[in-house]
Amino acid sequence: MRRGCPLPSPPHSQGFAFPDWAYKPESSPGSRQIQLWHFILELLQKEEYQGVIAWQGDYGEFVIKDPDEVARLWGIRKCKPHMNYDKLSRALRYYYNKRILHKTKGKRFTYKFNFSKVVLVNYPLLDVAAATTGSPLLLTPGPFGGTPGPDAPPLSPEVS
DNA sequence: ATCGGAAAGG
DNA sequence: CCTTTCCGAT
Numbered sequence: 001m002r003r004g005c006p007l008p009s010p011p012h013s014q015g016f017a018f019p020d021w022a023y024k025p026e027s028s029p030g031s032r033q034i035q036l037w038h039f040i041l042e043l044l045q046k047e048e049y050q051g052v053i054a055w056q057g058d059y060g061e062f063v064i065k066d067p068d069e070v071a072r073l074w075g076i077r078k079c080k081p082h083m084n085y086d087k088l089s090r091a092l093r094y095y096y097n098k099r100i101l102h103k104t105k106g107k108r109f110t111y112k113f114n115f116s117k118v119v120l121v122n123y124p125l126l127d128v129a130a131a132t133t134g135s136p137l138l139l140t141p142g143p144f145g146g147t148p149g150p151d152a153p154p155l156s157p158e159v160s
Numbered sequence: 161a162t163c164g165g166a167a168a169g170g
Numbered sequence: 171c172c173t174t175t176c177c178g179a180t
Contacts, residue, residue: 035173078174090174094164109161
C-alpha cells in the first residue's frame with residue numbers, strides 16, 4: 001500500500017488543473033515527484049493563496065508574502081514536516097543555475113520565472129495566460145520569438 | 161535576508 | 171537528477 005501522504009493533487013478535473021508542460025513529460029511514464037517550481041506555479045495559479053504568494057511586478061515575477069506558509073504547504077506536499085523557508089529557498093537557489101528562476105534583487109522574497117526559456121523551449125504552445133487571468137504569465141511570442149530576454153547572462157555549462 | 165558548498169537521501 | 175538538511179559567509 002502506498003504509504004506517505006494523501007496527495008490532494010488534482011490529476012485532471014474536466015478543464016485542466018494545470019497544463020502538462022509543468023509536469024515534465026520527458027522520460028517518465030508514470031509520474032515523477034512534484035518539483036518545487038511546479039508547486040509554486042500551482043499556488044500562484046490559485047486565488048486562495050494570493051495572501052501567501054502572488055504575481056507581482058514584472059512579467060513572471062512573484063512575491064512570497066508568507067514564507068512560512070509556503071514552506072509549510074510545500075512540506076505537506078512533500079511529507080517534510082520540518083520544511084521551512086530557509087530550506088525551501090535553498091532549493092529555489094538551485095534553480096538559478098538551471099535558468100528556471102532568478103532572484104529579483106532588492107525586493108524581499110521576490111523571485112522571477114524565466115518562462116522565456118523554460119516554457120517556450122519545452123512547449124512552444126502554451127495557454128497558461130487563460131488560467132492566470134490577469135496574471136503576467138505566458139505571452140504570445142513576437143515575430144522573432146518575442147522574448148526580450150534580458151535574462152541570460154552567465155551560466156555554468158550544466159545541462160541536464 | 162540571501163548566497164552557495166557539501167553531504168545525504170529518494 | 172532534485173531536493174533536504176546544515177551551515178558559514180556576505
